Amino acid sequence: MTTTPASRARVTLADIAQACDLSRATVSLVLRGSPLVHADTRAKVEAELKRQGYVYHRGAANLRRKVSSAVALVINDLSNPFFAEFAAGVDEALADAGYVTLLGSTGESVERQQAVIASLLEHDPAGIILSPAEGTDPSRLRSLLGTRTPMLVFNRELGSDWDYLALDNVRGARLATEHLLAQGHRRIAFFGGHLDSSSCRQRRDGYRAALADAGIAVQAQWQIECAPTRLEAARQTGALFVRDPAPTAAVCYNDAVALGLMAGLASRGRRAGHDFAVTGFDDIPEAAVSAPPLTTIAVDPRARGRQAAELILQRLHDPAAPAAATIAPAHLQLRASSQVTPNGDTA
Amino acid sequence: MTTTPASRARVTLADIAQACDLSRATVSLVLRGSPLVHADTRAKVEAELKRQGYVYHRGAANLRRKVSSAVALVINDLSNPFFAEFAAGVDEALADAGYVTLLGSTGESVERQQAVIASLLEHDPAGIILSPAEGTDPSRLRSLLGTRTPMLVFNRELGSDWDYLALDNVRGARLATEHLLAQGHRRIAFFGGHLDSSSCRQRRDGYRAALADAGIAVQAQWQIECAPTRLEAARQTGALFVRDPAPTAAVCYNDAVALGLMAGLASRGRRAGHDFAVTGFDDIPEAAVSAPPLTTIAVDPRARGRQAAELILQRLHDPAAPAAATIAPAHLQLRASSQVTPNGDTA
DNA sequence: CTGAAAGCGCTTACAG
DNA sequence: CTGAAAGCGCTTACAG
Numbered sequence: 105m106t107t108t109p110a111s112r113a114r115v116t117l118a119d120i121a122q123a124c125d126l127s128r129a130t131v132s133l134v135l136r137g138s139p140l141v142h143a144d145t146r147a148k149v150e151a152e153l154k155r156q157g158y159v160y161h162r163g164a165a166n167l168r169r170k171v172s173s174a175v176a177l178v179i180n181d182l183s184n185p186f187f188a189e190f191a192a193g194v195d196e197a198l199a200d201a202g203y204v205t206l207l208g209s210t211g212e213s214v215e216r217q218q219a220v221i222a223s224l225l226e227h228d229p230a231g232i233i234l235s236p237a238e239g240t241d242p243s244r245l246r247s248l249l250g251t252r253t254p255m256l257v258f259n260r261e262l263g264s265d266w267d268y269l270a271l272d273n274v275r276g277a278r279l280a281t282e283h284l285l286a287q288g289h290r291r292i293a294f295f296g297g298h299l300d301s302s303s304c305r306q307r308r309d310g311y312r313a314a315l316a317d318a319g320i321a322v323q324a325q326w327q328i329e330c331a332p333t334r335l336e337a338a339r340q341t342g343a344l345f346v347r348d349p350a351p352t353a354a355v356c357y358n359d360a361v362a363l364g365l366m367a368g369l370a371s372r373g374r375r376a377g378h379d380f381a382v383t384g385f386d387d388i389p390e391a392a393v394s395a396p397p398l399t400t401i402a403v404d405p406r407a408r409g410r411q412a413a414e415l416i417l418q419r420l421h422d423p424a425a426p427a428a429a430t431i432a433p434a435h436l437q438l439r440a441s442s443q444v445t446p447n448g449d450t451a
Numbered sequence: 452m453t454t455t456p457a458s459r460a461r462v463t464l465a466d467i468a469q470a471c472d473l474s475r476a477t478v479s480l481v482l483r484g485s486p487l488v489h490a491d492t493r494a495k496v497e498a499e500l501k502r503q504g505y506v507y508h509r510g511a512a513n514l515r516r517k518v519s520s521a522v523a524l525v526i527n528d529l530s531n532p533f534f535a536e537f538a539a540g541v542d543e544a545l546a547d548a549g550y551v552t553l554l555g556s557t558g559e560s561v562e563r564q565q566a567v568i569a570s571l572l573e574h575d576p577a578g579i580i581l582s583p584a585e586g587t588d589p590s591r592l593r594s595l596l597g598t599r600t601p602m603l604v605f606n607r608e609l610g611s612d613w614d615y616l617a618l619d620n621v622r623g624a625r626l627a628t629e630h631l632l633a634q635g636h637r638r639i640a641f642f643g644g645h646l647d648s649s650s651c652r653q654r655r656d657g658y659r660a661a662l663a664d665a666g667i668a669v670q671a672q673w674q675i676e677c678a679p680t681r682l683e684a685a686r687q688t689g690a691l692f693v694r695d696p697a698p699t700a701a702v703c704y705n706d707a708v709a710l711g712l713m714a715g716l717a718s719r720g721r722r723a724g725h726d727f728a729v730t731g732f733d734d735i736p737e738a739a740v741s742a743p744p745l746t747t748i749a750v751d752p753r754a755r756g757r758q759a760a761e762l763i764l765q766r767l768h769d770p771a772a773p774a775a776a777t778i779a780p781a782h783l784q785l786r787a788s789s790q791v792t793p794n795g796d797t798a
Numbered sequence: 799c800t801g802a803a804a805g806c807g808c809t810t811a812c813a814g
Numbered sequence: 815c816t817g818a819a820a821g822c823g824c825t826t827a828c829a830g
Contacts, residue, residue, distance in 0.1 A: 129809080512823080
């Protein structure tokens with residue numbers, strides 16, 4: 105009977121032990137660098153490990169030790185560069201800490217999110233980092249998770265008693281709004297996003313606070329809701345101009361919306377940064393190369409990913425500590441799209 | 452002694468069996484839907500599973516059954532939207548097939564790639580999908596992998612006897628070049644990328660073939676190498692114009708390079724799509740919103756991800772089949788950046 | 799239809 | 815310094 109290369113049996117501790125005339129226990133000690141074993145024995149074992157191409161079966165070891173070396177990362181939209189950067193940061197920091205990342209993506213579907221998490225739980229992750237799909241029901245999530253597996257929620261608040269890593273949405277939107285006020289704008293819209301999302305509400309709160317500080321009453325027609333995508337934003341552009349006097353600037357929910365609005369403005373014969381001022385939120389790479397380049401709020405998603413990984417690892421270390429909310433900083437990234445006054449002068 | 456919620460002991464088959472006054476074997480049969488067990492028994496067990504919040508430990512089952520339900524996905528650059536989309540497609544298709552994705556990212560470092568793969572192998576993946584870091588040494592990779600774990604290589608050829616999923620680089624670059632020729636260009640550069648990368652060589656081959664078919668001899672100064680990043684491309688822009696007559700158009704290695712070149716042109720007082728024609732490769736989302744929008748070669752990275760997942764799953768099914776190379780289609784996505792003639796007329 | 803026993807690849811007390 | 819035995823949570827023949 106011929107054995108194809110790909111089906112060769114696995115080399116185990118027992119094989120090494122037998123070849124070295126030792127017990128599996130001793131080989132196991134070598135593997136984990138125990139100082140107990142004699143230097144000669146160690147050398148003999150290590151040579152044999154290499155010779156036979158042994159690869160450690162961490163799953164078997166974890167089973168015996170009742171530990172896990174995996175963390176699940178559930179992302180709502182990996183095709184969004186913001187979350188892709190976040191995921192890269194998470195994976196980087198987890199790998200450095202000796203953990204492997206179990207990836208799951210939900211495509212913003214709560215049903216898929218339930219299924220994905222259920223499946224990941226069967227692989228016994230030590231913890232979960234979740235960037236929740238829009239419309240996530242915390243109680244359904246809680247009954248799925250139980251209380252054995254700690255979770256860190258990123259970006260969208262879910263309440264319950266999970267750890268939470270947030271962007272400073274209020275402050276970021278306030279910075280954007282204050283910048284437009286400083287350019288002389290008085291009629292400033294808040295454009296895009298859905299108010300049932302906590303991040304959208306927080307950003308709008310920051311916008312409102314800045315206007316209130318400037319003594320400006322927010323007009324209802326300055327609040328335009330739409331799905332946070334480029335396409336929907338482009339479609340909703342007209343809603344800004346149905347009444348006179350129309351806004352001269354818009355604080356957008358995020359960069360995707362801002363880029364869509366810029367496209368929508370162009371198709372109506374207006375130009376962002378020329379006769380209308382626009383700001384975004386996220387600072388995705390496209391923001392720097394759009395026409396004109398987009399003034400936005402930078403939140404460094406890769407650093408947020410590393411931070412999320414560190415927070416969940418900390419939680420594994422101290423399961424009993426009370427759940428904590430962490431607010432990550434945001435800062436204004438100035439570019440041409442907002443460098444224009446209400447009269448069309450370039451600042 | 453109080454037990455904190457997070458440290459509650461795991462519910463196992465044995466707990467369920469004991470509560471139902473059955474053997475673990477019977478509960479195991481229920482879990483996997485065996486028709487052998489009596490309907491009443493099944494109902495009783497399922498109620499108890501739910502009551503105790505049992506979660507299946509797939510790792511333990513896999514250990515016993517000597518199977519794996521994980522596939523490792525190693526990505527060189529997750530912050531590149533092209534690879535992020537690819538990863539999303541892989542994860543989607545693997546999840547549908549009941550596999551979990553073990554993520555690893557290398558940041559284009561061959562050293563990190565070795566370390567990441569070594570670590571992932573300890574988690575016993577059934578197979579590996581690798582988007583190799585630049586400069587990967589196939590023989591080092593082979594000695595790391597052994598012959599037990601099948602691998603699918605994406606995007607960059609590594610030789611050896613691994614399965615390989617490629618983009619149709621030759622045809623894509625040919626399409627881009629033929630398009631520029633049709634606009635009337637005769638002096639066309641091939642800009643960016645390193646010739647030690649197989650994808651770069653293939654794209655340049657397609658470019659050369661198109662020029663040869665048009666009876667044009669390629670000039671040495673039309674070949675500008677640089678790292679495939681926006682920044683390096685912007686820095687190298689001047690190299691296009693050191694000799695007269697200078698090229699009037701450039702086929703770029705990829706979109707990042709093309710966007711960098713467009714920025715470099717702008718800073719030299721030239722404008723892509725106005726007095727110089729540019730094409731990219733990949734069709735990343737930024738290509739549609741750049742100024743001007745970038746003509747490029749679309750390869751549908753998400754579909755490529757799904758395809759990669761299907762190929763590796765197929766390989767798991769039939770380990771003995773000969774290694775196969777698969778070429779995925781590429782098509783021209785026409786936009787403004789190339790719609791200009793050598794004389795500056797807009798086509 | 800259900801159970802007792804062995805075993806997947808590892809680690810952990812406990813002896814010696 | 816090294817080994818024999820038990821056990822992590824599951825599944826798989828084999829009995830009955």
